[in-house]
Amino acid sequence: EVQLVESGGGLVQPGGSLRLSCAASGFTVSSNYMSWVRQAPGKGLEWVSVIYSGGSTYYADSVKGRFTISRDNSKNTLYLQMNSLRAEDTAVYYCARESCSGGSCYRGHNWFDPWGQGTLVTVSS
Amino acid sequence: EIVMTQSPATLSVSPGERATLSCRASQSVSSNLAWYQQKPGQAPRLLIYGASTRATGIPARFSGSGSGTEFTLTISSLQSEDFAVYYCQQYNNWPPYSFGQGTKLEIK
DSSP states (O other): OOOOEOOOEEEEOOOOEEEEEEEEEEOOOOGGGGGEEETTTTEEEEEEEOTTTTSSSEETTTTTTTEEEEEEEEGHHHHEOSOOGGGGGOEEEEEEEEEEEESSSOOOOOOEEEOOOOOEEEEEE | OEEEEEEOOOEEOTTTOEEEEEEESOOTTTTOEEEEETTTTTTOOOEEEEEEOOTTOOOOEEEEETTEEEEEEEESSSOOOGGGGEEEEEEEOOOOEEEEOOOEEEEE
């Protein structure tokens, strides 16, 4: 069964750091495009970052320079290192696999399936 | 950045009736549009991709249509489990991927 399980969320003070993890099962993280998507309380969905199978990474402007996406192939796990956290980063963070039809996905032309259950990050003093 | 606008924000429909949800893109996204369902406390679930292709395991009462800038998600004969928030997402112009603000489908 294909599954994603996030962990690492919690309460952190403004300016602090946190690292989120997303453990995958049923497929290989390093062979897929993997994204983080967040949802502020009561709000909609916002794409945050992607790491491609080749290792290239991209970020939303709102987190560029503060967040770093990475993966550990031996643990089949995706990470999001979040530094210089702000109140507006408060959200549920989901990891998701980018999916496509046909044999090969193209960068930036994919939907998200499956999603993890999410982990809540609260930035507050 | 492409802006996705969903309407209405809230839709009240009785069980057994049809629901029609709209999603508009600020510029053409061709057929590169997906729909998701999200229930309280749960992650989004993929319903539709390619504007009209149902994802694996999605009931036939869910259908998507449209291309370019105007898209529709139709749920025929609403079941109790269909009351949720629905989001559209474009994947034609990236970065970034962009989502609509959501339509809440509630019981009338």
